[in-house]
Amino acid sequence: MSGFRSSGSRADKADIERRLATATRGAELLDRKQRILQRAIDGLQGEADAARLAWEEQAALAAVWLQRAAGLDGSDRISEAAPDVPATVQVRWGGAMGISYPRGADCVLPVPEPTGGSSALAYAASAHRDALQAAVAAASAERALLLVSRELVATRTRQRAVENRWIPLLHEQLAEIGRKIAEQELEESLRLRWSAGLI
Structure with missing residues (x-):
């Protein structure tokens, strides 16, 4: 654009x-996109906060039961109770305004097997x-919030470039x-008047 002659x-x-x-239309669309993304972020922030709180509460409860199981069953019994098959995660993707982000995730856990230890070990598992x-769930919500927030920053940057430079x-x-x-029209007018003998 700067090279236009x-x-x-x-x-x-x-x-x-x-x-x-x-x-001008691009700036209006970018402004509209910003408002939509901000509303999405507000909702995603609430989801991320709730998911993080739920995770922290569950992790604290798990830590309590692990400590009890360690006292009653010992670390060897705890290790034996661990499943041989790892858990897997399936992310559900969604999107808005041309960006893709997680809309949830499911953790597929291995089928639990009887532990043979104390009830504390079963509760810990x-x-x-x-x-x-x-x-x-918390990781999925945080990732969604991060991706949409990045898009909002990029959209603001593009809008500023259009409005402040372009x-x-x-x-x-x-x-x-x-x-x-205007100069060309004045010159042409003067030429016509000169050729008509008016000047």
Whole structure:
């Protein structure tokens, strides 16, 4: 855009006016996108806060039961109670305004097997399963919030560039072309008057 050189023609003026209309419409769309993203972030922030709180509560409960199980059953029995198959996570993706982000995640846990230890060990295993599921939900919510927040920052940056650089530059170019057209019209008028012998 900065390399634009105008000959001062009406075609140049029409071209700049089209570009200016496009830039103005682009700024309006970016502003609208910002408002939509901000509303999405407000909702996602609430979800992330609730998910983090749930995870912290579940993790604290799991830690209590693990301590009890360690006192009653010992670390060897706890290790034996750990499943051989790892848990897996399935992320559900969604999106808004052209960006994709997690809309939830499911933690698929291995089928629990009888531990043979104390009831504290069984409660510890159950509490850790719940804590893991809560951690996955919290991670999904945090990731969604991060991705949408990044898009909001990028959108604000683009809007500032359009409003503070592109649109003013186009206005300057339009004014310059207007001056050149006015000069050309004055010169043409003087030529016509001179050729008609009026000057």
